[in-house]
């Protein structure tokens with residue numbers, strides 16, 4: 001049985017707890033009520049502190065908190081020799097943080113996992129990158145409320161590189177950074193606020209020596225309007241892969 005720790009006990013953290021009730025052994029959130037909710041879900045009193053998560057015997061820590069948590073807490077997780085699944089992938093748009101985390105993982109013999117999140121196809125894009133990706137674009141269309149905005153008609157609210165997109169929309173566009181990491185090339189991003197949609201739509205187009213790839217995801221938002229249901233399921237599925245004798249990604 002795996003021992004799992006959760007940093008960030010919001011929507012994704014709760015889905016992890018529901019799916020791995022016996023395996024979640026510790027959690028941490030700056031909001032005490034959110035940690036109590038995890039204990040309720042797993043129907044046990046579990047350790048609720050960051051210090052305990054990094055000192056206890058753990059097989060995997062799931063970061064499902066924020067970009068700030070990746071910056072401040074994930075280095076300590078790796079320093080303590082723990083594998084980590086990072087959901088707030090937008091943090092890795094910062095090249096200094098990315099290389100620091102990779103160095104810590106190497107020095108402490110740990111792994112950093114990135115799940116496919118709110119999109120899919122990272123596996124195929126990563127394979128395509130082996131012969132070079134020439135162009136990678138992402139067009140994201142969301143209801144303005146999901147972007148924390150209120151235009152009353154369709155509007156392009158951002159166009160530019162993924163690293164800039166994530167500084168303007170840190171809670172919305174993690175997928176652009178995941179794509180850039182998989183492609184080994186920065187994705188070009190367009191974000192459209194569209195009051196006529198109530199799903200989170202991501203259209204991805206990739207070109208390289210392998211040929212061309214077009215992917216479209218039309219995701220239902222979760223109870224957290226910014227987060228698609230598929231993103232939480234990607235974390236569950238990755239953990240199931242790690243536990244299974246057959247790894248499908």
Ligand SMILES: NC(=O)c1ccc[n+]([C@@H]2O[C@H](COP(=O)([O-])OP(=O)(O)OC[C@H]3O[C@@H](n4cnc5c(N)ncnc54)[C@H](O)[C@@H]3O)[C@@H](O)[C@H]2O)c1
Pocket residue numbers: 007008009010011012013028029030031034063064065066067068069087088089116117118119170171172174175178224226227228231
């Ligand atoms: N990779 C993807 O495709 C993808 C998709 C959706 C969401 N996400 C990211 O996953 C993360 C979690 O999403 P969610 O929907 O569960 O969010 P949420 O807002 O429901 O929950 C986040 C929780 O983390 C806690 N938290 C935030 N920063 C913290 C810190 N520094 N220290 C302690 N606790 C902290 C908050 O109090 C909150 O309870 C977000 O960063 C989100 O942007 C990634």
